[in-house]
Structures are given as C-alpha cells and as structure tokens.
Amino acid sequence: MDKIQWEENIIRAADDYLCRNDGCFDSHMKACLEGFNYEDQTVSFRFETQGWQRNERGHIHGGAIAGMFDTALGVVANFAAGKNEATTADMNVTYLRPVEFGQNTIVKVYIVKMGKTMIRLRAEMFCQKTGKLAAAATGSWIPL
Numbered sequence: 001m002d003k004i005q006w007e008e009n010i011i012r013a014a015d016d017y018l019c020r021n022d023g024c025f026d027s028h029m030k031a032c033l034e035g036f037n038y039e040d041q042t043v044s045f046r047f048e049t050q051g052w053q054r055n056e057r058g059h060i061h062g063g064a065i066a067g068m069f070d071t072a073l074g075v076v077a078n079f080a081a082g083k084n085e086a087t088t089a090d091m092n093v094t095y096l097r098p099v100e101f102g103q104n105t106i107v108k109v110y111i112v113k114m115g116k117t118m119i120r121l122r123a124e125m126f127c128q129k130t131g132k133l134a135a136a137a138t139g140s141w142i143p144l
Helices: 003-018 062-080
Strands: 031-037 042-047 086-095 105-114 119-127 133-143
Touching (some): 003 031, 003 042, 003 062, 031 062, 062 086, 062 105
Antiparallel strands (some): 086 133, 119 133
C-alpha cells in the first residue's frame, strides 16, 4: 500500500472506531487521532483524562490506562487487518509513573508486524504537557 492510501486508511479506521458515539467503550475514552508517520509506521492518539478514570489517590486508574492502550492499539490493529476486524489476543502494560487527572496523554503506536494471522504492536504513553513517558504496552491481535 502506498503512502497516500496508508494515510487515508488510518484516518478512516480512526474515524470508524473513535467517532461512533454508540455508547460502547471506545466512545467513552475521548480519544482522537493526533498524528501518523508512514515512514516510521506509527500512529498517535490523544486521550483526555476523565473523572470516572480516577483511582482513590486521584491519579488515573491502571485499568483506564490499559483501556487507553487497548483502544489505540485496537484502532491500529483493525487498520492493519484490512477488510477484516481484529481482536486482542494479548496485551502487556508496564506502568512507569502516575498519570495525573487533568493531564492529557499521547499514545504512540508502533506497527511491529502486520501478518495475515497475527498483528504485533507496541506503544508508549506520554503526558502531553510534560512529555514524560508514563507507560508502555505490547500486544498481539488476531485478524478475524
């Protein structure tokens, strides 16, 4: 796939999964496409932190951070799956520092391998304001 087609397809995949407003999980995550780079095979998403995501200490709950990763990685996996959709096979999250409520995050997804039977991705989450790395994730998705 050439660069223009790749870019058009990633924009379409992001719109399809993030702009549904159907009440499903992804619509509650407040994610939007932040940018992409064909040469590096990366796609970035911005997430707003929300009150319902806070833990008892006032930081963003680890499960909400995992949800942000699953949303961002899932959009890219579904893009990589082409006409098919993809489902999460496994995902591993490493937490490095707390994410404060009110700080938006950027999740940068790296396409590791776009295979016919397995899609491998990795991602990094940064605090948008400070640029500090907050968490990282890897995962596998199965094209359906």
